[in-house]
Amino acid sequence: MKLQTPRFGEIDVDQAQIISFPSGVIGFPQVRQYVLLEDDKNAPFQWLQAVEDANLRFLVINPFLFRKDYEFEIPDPILEQIGAEKPEDVAVLAIVTIQPDTHRLTANLQGPVVVAGNTRIAKQLVLVSTPYHTRHDILEEMGVKMEAEPVSAGAAIQKP
């Protein structure tokens, strides 16, 4: 299947690559199919690209890369819904926002996306009674005080 994306141009999507979200990503309930795209220039960030809407994509990251102690419980009914037998079968992605005002890279750790490896069915959770929130500054979480770099990320965004 061919897919026209703003970032990568035309890409070929194999049916087997598709990750399905039976209830969509929160706020985008109609869009059910995505693919996870690697991006050399922005690794380890990846793109969760919608198949049905080429303009819809999220920057995502494996949250454990910057927050090793990140943890939450996946309720059994959710595991069942996505077809995972145990939590170890589940991959976790955090959706990243580049804050328009500060250009900070923030990750939503309160709304993690869980993907069952065997079925490729995914769901975005909303964690309750959790220390996590929707805007964790990724670079700060890594314990590095950044001065110039976030600004250059901003410059990258503003490039015409």
Place this chain on the structure above:
Amino acid sequence: MLVLTRKSGESIRIGDEITVTVMEIRGKQVRLGIEAPAETTVHREEVYRRVQEENRLAATAPLRDIDSLGDIWKTVERKKNGRKGS
């Protein structure tokens, strides 16, 4: 919007499987008990909305021209490792 008046201890039923019970009314706060099938997710509205709004913000960022996150990441990792070593 359907508006119903209920007393403490009374319930409403939504569809065949969801029951919302007013457990306690104290001043300006109401405690609700919700019985719903396990696959039904129940959230405090403001928490759900915050996640929804963050998703919208994440989706609308002009991400097309981003091409330096890999470099930023490497710089951060270097700083982190450098600090560890010192």
